[in-house]
Structure formats: structure tokens, C-alpha cells
Amino acid sequence: xxxxxxxxxxxxxxxxxxxxxxxxxxxxxxxxxxxxxxxxxxxxxxxxxxxxxxxxxxxxxxxxxxxxxxxxxxxxxxxxxxxxxxxxxxxxxxxxxxxxxxxxxxxxxxxxxxxxxxxxxxxxxxxxxxxxxxxxxxxxxxxxxxxxxxxxxxxxxxxxxxxxxxxxxxxxxxxxxxxxxxxxxxxxxxxxxxxxxxxxxxxxxxxxxxxxxxxxxxxxxxxxxxxxxxxxxxxxxxxxxxxxxxxxxxxxxxxxxxxxxxxxxxxxxxxxxxxxxxxxxxxxxxxxxxxxxxxxxxxxxxxxxxxxxxxxxxxxxxxxxxxxxxxxxxxxxxxxxxxxxxxxxxxxxxxxxxxxxxxxxxxxxxxxxxxxxxxxxxxxxxxxxxxxxxxxxxxxxxxxxxxxxxxxxxxxxxxxxxxxxxxxxxxxxxxxxxx
Amino acid sequence: xxxxxxxxxxxxxxxxxxxxxxxxxxxxxxxxxxxxxxxxxxxxxxxxxxxxxxxxxxxxxxxxxxxxxxxxxxxxxxxxxxxxxxxxxxxxxxxxxxxxxxxxxxxxxxxxxxxxxxxxxxxxxxxxxxxxxxxxxxxxxxxxxxxxxxxxxxxxxxxxxxxxxxxxxxxxxxxxxxxxxxxxxxxxxxxxxx
Numbered sequence: 001x002x003x004x005x006x007x008x009x010x011x012x013x014x015x016x017x018x019x020x021x022x023x024x025x026x027x028x029x030x031x032x033x034x035x036x037x038x039x040x041x042x043x044x045x046x047x048x049x050x051x052x053x054x055x056x057x058x059x060x061x062x063x064x065x066x067x068x069x070x071x072x073x074x075x076x077x078x079x080x081x082x083x084x085x086x087x088x089x090x091x092x093x094x095x096x097x098x099x100x101x102x103x104x105x106x107x108x109x110x111x112x113x114x115x116x117x118x119x120x121x122x123x124x125x126x127x128x129x130x131x132x133x134x135x136x137x138x139x140x141x142x143x144x145x146x147x148x149x150x151x152x153x154x155x156x157x158x159x160x161x162x163x164x165x166x167x168x169x170x171x172x173x174x175x176x177x178x179x180x181x182x183x184x185x186x187x188x189x190x191x192x193x194x195x196x197x198x199x200x201x202x203x204x205x206x207x208x209x210x211x212x213x214x215x216x217x218x219x220x221x222x223x224x225x226x227x228x229x230x231x232x233x234x235x236x237x238x239x240x241x242x243x244x245x246x247x248x249x250x251x252x253x254x255x256x257x258x259x260x261x262x263x264x265x266x267x268x269x270x271x272x273x274x275x276x277x278x279x280x281x282x283x284x285x286x287x288x289x290x291x292x293x294x295x296x297x298x299x300x301x302x303x304x305x306x307x308x309x310x311x312x313x314x315x316x317x318x319x320x321x322x323x324x325x326x327x328x329x330x331x332x333x334x335x336x337x338x339x340x341x342x343x344x345x346x347x348x349x350x351x352x353x354x355x356x357x358x359x360x361x362x363x364x365x366x367x368x369x370x371x372x373x374x375x376x377x378x379x380x381x382x383x384x385x386x387x388x389x390x391x392x393x394x395x396x397x398x399x400x401x402x403x404x405x406x407x408x409x410x411x412x413x414x415x416x417x418x419x420x421x422x423x424x425x426x427x428x429x430x431x432x433x434x435x
Numbered sequence: 436x437x438x439x440x441x442x443x444x445x446x447x448x449x450x451x452x453x454x455x456x457x458x459x460x461x462x463x464x465x466x467x468x469x470x471x472x473x474x475x476x477x478x479x480x481x482x483x484x485x486x487x488x489x490x491x492x493x494x495x496x497x498x499x500x501x502x503x504x505x506x507x508x509x510x511x512x513x514x515x516x517x518x519x520x521x522x523x524x525x526x527x528x529x530x531x532x533x534x535x536x537x538x539x540x541x542x543x544x545x546x547x548x549x550x551x552x553x554x555x556x557x558x559x560x561x562x563x564x565x566x567x568x569x570x571x572x573x574x575x576x577x578x579x580x581x582x583x584x585x586x587x588x589x590x591x592x593x594x595x596x597x598x599x600x601x602x603x604x605x606x607x608x609x610x611x612x613x614x615x616x617x618x619x620x621x622x623x624x625x626x627x628x629x
Binding site: 003004007010011014015266267268270271272273274275276277431 | 482486488509510514522523547
């Protein structure tokens with residue numbers, strides 16, 4: 001069996017086009033997926049149209065705050081480009097910006113009035129980034145509101161204090177509850193005066209709680225986000241796991257199917273079946289070929305991914321420390337997929353047909369593995385019985401879970417089980433090769 | 436003495452009968468020529484006798500080493516001639532004198548076999564059947580694509596095997612080649628007819 005494996009590896013080495021494709025394919029896939037990962041981390045370009053002529057500092061309710069600071073916080077997530085309304089509309093229509101945020105004329109007046117809600121206008125394209133930009137702008141509005149509500153609450157509290165302690169309000173002089181109480185105290189304490197003093201006492205107590213009540217009403221729930229170390233971005237984890245699993249599945253299936261069918265194309269299956277190799281050994285050698293090639297390519301792609309992730313500054317995961325674990329996962333996945341490839345190659349009985357069949361089979365397998373459970377349950381359940389899904393889970397756990405062992409155990413059992421079934425099917429199918 | 440015997444061997448592909456139930460024996464020092472039109476079942480019978488094809492029914496008995504030369508050269512095109520010989524020797528767990536075989540059939544050891552001429556590929560095909568010094572040689576149109584000199588080598592090989600007490604069975608469309616046979620078997624429509 002090892003002699004046949006060595007032969008297949010030698011044949012692979014002497015097929016420069018195929019070997020080149022095998023080496024280039026995962027690198028291209030890894031780079032593309034890495035770029036997607038980097039792109040997902042990159043800032044989309046958003047036009048900022050200031051029709052209101054926002055000053056650097058806005059005073060609301062006697063509180064000054066730097067509106068530019070809040071805008072700058074949003075600019076950490078997107079690239080804000082200051083444009084006129086016309087330019088922004090043009091750039092949005094030709095896709096140079098993915099969204100425009102307009103601060104309309106009258107924004108500052110509404111802001112200062114405390115009676116009319118000022119509004120921002122967001123226009124987005126219908127592309128894939130629009131939801132992300134919408135989230136960023138919602139974040140901007142949320143942060144602006146947080147800043148503004150402090151000002152508004154302060155303004156409201158100033159008026160409450162005026163009622164409590166008295167003072168001037170425009171042309172008016174406000175007596176205030178304090179003075180009212182002392183005035184009432186100087187009057188004959190009739191039943192009505194006593195009633196008014198009781199009211200003043202209750203009103204003062206109630207107004208004393210107004211500050212807390214206003215803060216609580218403005219922010220019924222406050223989101224507290226303590227800073228902590230650890231993995232921060234799951235997207236790169238999923239992308240990397242999918243990239244490795246996709247490549248290994250694709251190549252292991254094609255390689256095993258092609259190598260198996262080639263034995264018939266070259267007429268050597270007849271010689272092999274003359275007692276030189278059992279059917280199990282034949283399947284085993286082709287599965288080993290898929291596993292060896294899968295591990296080699298898996299190493300390559302994992303290294304490329306690690307470099308892309310490092311160079312791109314994408315945080316999250318342990319691409320280097322867990323590399324040996326990744327290889328175990330790749331070995332299991334490639335072997336299971338390789339068994340399926342042998343079955344396909346045996347059924348196809350001809351290398352070109354086997355390659356085409358492998359491509360036709362692998363694409364739905366990959367797509368099924370990408371369908372979330374909630375989207376289409378039958379697809380999810382079918383993919384549960386295919387190696388790709390479990391390879392993705394294995395790799396994701398190996399690369400990113402803090403405690404991956406339980407997941408690895410479950411997914412290893414799945415891959416071994418599926419692999420055993422596929423091996424048995426392949427063993428039966430290779431009978432067709434010699435027929 | 437019977438070296439190889441087939442009892443009721445049959446091969447079907449669905450409803451198509453490639454070889455009807457057939458009894459066949461090959462005795463020591465015998466040379467049998469299988470003749471018949473295309474699709475008569477000659478190659479199928481030889482492949483079943485060689486153990487390269489499982490019969491749908493029946494069985495093959497024999498406790499001798501059997502060499503098989505398939506109709507179409509069967510070797511790895513990306514390996515050199517020597518690598519092919521060494522690989523099949525290793526798989527068969529035998530240690531032939533590869534250099535002697537190469538010299539005898541004048542094969543270039545370091546040439547990639549897929550780049551050989553058809554005649555040289557057929558010679559390699561024959562040499563691969565000799566790795567375990569077989570007592571029975573089964574040849575499916577062995578001289579197709581060979582030049583007269585190479586054909587002479589093949590028939591010399593046939594005579595040699597017989598002289599050593601072995602047996603040979605070969606399929607041919609060339610009736611002149613039946614002169615190398617001690618017995619001629621005619622097949623038609625998957626049956627032995629004469």
C-alpha cells in the first residue's frame with residue numbers, strides 16, 4: 001500500500017501542471033479569503049455633508065461639548081470624507097462612497113430648542129456594506145444622543161432648581177418653593193396655609209429626585225462594556241476555518257477521485273487486482289494520498305492565513321500555537337473526503353469524468369455546509385452527514401476556542417464515523433473499476 | 436498435468452453476456468491459441484484466468500504463478516520503465532533481476548514509459564508479466580504493435596515457458612500465429628465453439 005502511495009506522490013511530483021495548480025490553488029484561496037478578512041476589517045468610505053455648518057463646540061443647556069470628537073469616534077470605524085451635497089450624491093451614485101451622512105440646515109437650531117428633535121439624513125447604496133454603515137451611523141446617533149442628553153438633562157434640571165430655589169427666568173422673577181415656604185411660615189397658620197405648606201414640602205421632596213429620574217428615563221438600560229483581553233473578532237476565525245476546509249475538501253476529493261480513476265485509465269487496476277492489493281488496501285492508498293496531500297496543503301494554507309492575519313493586523317485566534325491541532329483536523333477531514341473521492345473515481349471509471357463529477361459533487365457539499373441552521377433546516381441536516389461541516393467546526397474550535405477539547409472530541413467522532421462509512425462505500429465501489 | 440482450470444466461469448454486464456459459462460483447462464507444456472472475432476470473449480476469458488477480472492459465476496483453480504499480458508499496455512505512464520518494474524515487483528513481493536529483463540527486451544530503463552513508442556510499451560507490458568517467473572503465461576494479442584524482431588522474442592519466450600514445463604495461452608487475430616500453439620480454441624459470442 002505504501003508502495004502505491006509513493007508511486008502516486010511521485011506521479012504527482014512529475015505532473016507540473018497539476019502540482020502547480022495544487023500549490024497555487026490554496027495560496028490563491030487563502031489570499032482571497034485573507035483579503036476578504038482584511039476587507040471586512042477595513043473602513044468603508046462615507047461622505048459627510050455638513051449643511052448646518054457645525055461648529056467645533058456646541059453648547060446645549062449650558063453644557064459645551066465637542067461635536068467633532070463624537071464624529072471622530074465614528075471615523076475610527078469608517079473613513080469620513082467631507083463633501084458638498086452635490087459631490088456626495090455623485091459619489092454615492094457611482095459607488096465611490098458607500099453612504100452619505102447629511103447634517104441638514106437648521107440642525108443646530110433644533111438642537112438648541114430642546115423641543116424639536118434634530119435629525120441626520122443617511123443615504124446608503126444597496127450593496128453588502130450598507131448594513132454595516134447603517135450600524136456605524138446608528139452608533140454615531142447613539143453617541144450624539146448620549147452626549148446631548150446630558151446637556152438636555154442639565155437644562156431641565158436648571159429649570160427644576162429655579163422652581164425649587166427661585167430666580168429669574170427671562171423677564172420673570174420666580175419665587176421658588178424655598179421662598180414660598182418661608183413666606184407661608186410668616187402667615188397665620190390656618191388650615192389652608194398648612195395645606196399649602198404640606199404641598200410645598202412634598203413638591204420639594206419630589207423635585208429633589210427629579211435629577212435621578214431624568215437620568216433613568218433617558219437611559220433606562222445602560223450598556224456597560226468592560227475591556228478585556230482575548231479574541232475579539234470571530235469573522236476571521238470563521239473565514240480561516242472555511243478557507244482551509246474548503247480547499248482541503250476540494251483538493252482531497254479531486255485528487256482521490258482522479259488518482260482512482262487513473263488506475264483504470266492506465267489499465268493498471270487489472271494488475272493490482274491480481275493479488276497485489278486488496279480492495280481495502282487500494283482504497284487505503286488513495287485515502288492516504290488525499291490525507292498526505294491535504295496535510296501538506298493544509299500546512300501551506302494555514303501558514304499563509306497566519307501571515308495574512310498577522311500582516312493585516314486582524315486580531316483573534318491562535319494561528320500559530322494551534323498549528324499542530326489544525327493538521328490533525330486536516331488529516332481527518334482529508335481522509336474522510338478522500339474516501340468519498342475514491343468512491344466517485346471508481347463510479348466514474350475515467351479520470352476526466354471523475355474530475356468533473358468531483359467538482360459537481362463538491363460544490364453543493366460546500367454550499368450545504370455554509371447554510372445556517374435557521375435558514376434552511378434540511379440543508380443543515382444533510383450537511384451534518386458530510387465531512388465538510390465537521391471539518392469547519394473542528395478547525396474553528398482548534399484555532400479559536402479557548403477550551404476546544406469537547407468540540408474536537410465530538411467532531412473527531414463525526415469525521416471518523418463518516419470516514420468509515422465512506423471507506424466502506426469506496427471499498428464496494430472499486431469493484432467497478434476492474435469490471 | 437493441469438496447471439490452470441476454469442470451472443463454469445461466466446461474466447455478465449447486466450443483461451449482456453461477455454462470457455457464457457465456460458470450462459477451460461491449461462495443461463503443462465501446452466500452448467493454446469484463442470481465436471475468434473472481436474467481442475467473442477477471448478480477453479474476458481484471459482482476464483478471468485489471470486485473476487484480473489472477477490467472474491460473475493464459476494471459479495478458477497490453480498496453484499502456479501501466472502503471468503498476464505493485457506491487450507492494452509498496463510503501466511504507469513509517469514514512471515520510468517525501471518520504476519514500473521520495481522514498483523510491481525515490490526507490490527508482488529518478488530525480487531526479479533530487473534537489469535536482465537531490461538537487457539533481454541532492450542528496454543530503455545530511464546525513459547518515462549508514457550513517452551515510449553507503442554512497440555516499446557507493449558514490450559514493457561510483456562516484461563511486467565515476467566516479474567515473478569510465471570509457470571503459466573496468459574497473453575492477450577501480445578505481438579500487436581511489435582516489430583518482427585520483438586515478435587520473435589515473444590515467441591521465444593513462449594517456447595521457453597513451455598520448455599520449462601509451463602503453459603501458455605494467447606489470444607490472436609493472426610491465424611499465422613496459431614502455428615505457435617499446440618491447441619487452438621475458437622470462441623464466438625462468449626462461448627467456446629471449437
